[in-house]
Amino acid sequence: MKVVSDAAALQPESRPVCAAIGVFDGVHLGHQRVLHQIIADAAPQQAVSVVVTFDRHPNAVVAPANVPPLIYPLDKKLEVIASFGVEAAYVIRFDKVFSQIPGEQFVRGLARDFQRIRSICVGDGFMFGARRSGNVALLRKLGGELGFALHALHDVELDGQSVSSTRIRDAVRAGDFALAGRMLARPYALRGAVIKGEGLGRKLGFPTANLDVTGLLRPPPGVYAAQAHIATARYRAAVNIGHRPTVHSADPQLHVEAHLLDFEGDIYGQALELVFLKKLREEIKFPTPAALGAQIADDIKQTRNLRMPSSSNNVE
Numbered sequence: 089m090k091v092v093s094d095a096a097a098l099q100p101e102s103r104p105v106c107a108a109i110g111v112f113d114g115v116h117l118g119h120q121r122v123l124h125q126i127i128a129d130a131a132p133q134q135a136v137s138v139v140v141t142f143d144r145h146p147n148a149v150v151a152p153a154n155v156p157p158l159i160y161p162l163d164k165k166l167e168v169i170a171s172f173g174v175e176a177a178y179v180i181r182f183d184k185v186f187s188q189i190p191g192e193q194f195v196r197g198l199a200r201d202f203q204r205i206r207s208i209c210v211g212d213g214f215m216f217g218a219r220r221s222g223n224v225a226l227l228r229k230l231g232g233e234l235g236f237a238l239h240a241l242h243d244v245e246l247d248g249q250s251v252s253s254t255r256i257r258d259a260v261r262a263g264d265f266a267l268a269g270r271m272l273a274r275p276y277a278l279r280g281a282v283i284k285g286e287g288l289g290r291k292l293g294f295p296t297a298n299l300d301v302t303g304l305l306r307p308p309p310g311v312y313a314a315q316a317h318i319a320t321a322r323y324r325a326a327v328n329i330g331h332r333p334t335v336h337s338a339d340p341q342l343h344v345e346a347h348l349l350d351f352e353g354d355i356y357g358q359a360l361e362l363v364f365l366k367k368l369r370e371e372i373k374f375p376t377p378a379a380l381g382a383q384i385a386d387d388i389k390q391t392r393n394l395r396m397p398s399s400s401n402n403v404e
Contacts, residue, residue: 089170089180091177094337095201098176104135104204108174112141112216113253114159115168116271122209123172125239129207132174133312138199141165142182143231149187157305159256160271163359164279191215192230193224199234200234209239246271263308265364277317279361280304280344296345297360298330304343311368313391317361323348326391327362330371334380347384349392366394 092098098105102181115123123139130137143162147155160168166177168386180186189197195218209225224240225375231238243250251271258270260276265301268276280299297316309330316325329343332343346362368387374380 089174095178099203104133104206105138105202106130106207107134107138107140108401109140110211114256116275117251121244123174125209127173133206135178139169139174142180144182146182149182158303159305170194188218191226195230205236212240212242257305260305260307260371268320274364277361277363279359282355282358282360295348297404299344301344309371311387312364313366313394314364315369316346323351323390325394326387333373
């Protein structure tokens with residue numbers, strides 16, 4: 089999938105465009121319906137299927153006190169979008185200047201830069217532009233003037249409720265990874281870059297990969313058995329999410345640390361993805377580091393002996 093930050097860069101061949109517009113955090117079942125629509129629109133017209141999205145959540149600029157944790161970082165979101173066969177993504181830098189563009193001006197700008205928009209697909213509650221001045225009614229009006237078809241799709245429902253990024257966040261916060269996975273149509277995963285830690289795990293005999301999960305959705309604190317993905321490699325992992333009370337009595341920062349079984353190597357700076365399989369226990373404060381070390385050894389033993397789902401048979 090071609091990824092650009094300039095809409096005009098998508099038009100070296102002046103092909104028409106079928107576009108989907110949205111945040112697409114999680115690329116859940118509702119988002120997938122939108123992606124399938126633009127791909128279906130594009131095929132008979134030899135058009136480019138394009139996702140128009142943003143480099144951050146819009147609330148980071150327009151409502152910084154109300155920014156939801158992201159289900160996926162941008163690279164993971166684009167990777168999943170690409171997996172559906174979308175041809176291109178136009179990633180807009182959502183800054184203060186962009187946030188002040190009225191909805192109508194935004195759409196007319198897309199029409200100018202894409203040259204020939206054949207269709208636009210959004211959710212039926214989609215709102216956009218400065219002061220939320222754009223909506224489905226505006227898109228329908230502009231479609232009649234500018235010559236594009238509009239698809240405003242209803243929410244997908246699961247168990248009698250709409251699938252949404254908010255509902256997925258609630259499921260993950262509750263530790264209900266099965267429900268989150270059903271709404272995503274793939275196992276819920278937490279991805280972050282591996283950063284240098286304090287080496288506390290190594291001192292206990294269990295080196296860990298520390299993840300930078302700033303701004304990302306995180307499961308509730310505890311110790312988990314997980315599958316760790318590094319590029320194409322798969323490993324079992326014992327994961328601690330919490331404040332490390334045994335070694336830091338008042339650490340306010342939430343840490344995500346993964347001990348990868350049967351792994352040796354330097355992965356600093358690489359993306360590590362964790363698929364959570366089972367919660368082993370709560371995070372607790374142990375009387376001594378030695379007692380903590382003994383419990384970690386048991387956590388690792390449980391992780392090693394855990395029967396993996398059939399979809400995880402490639403765990404090393």
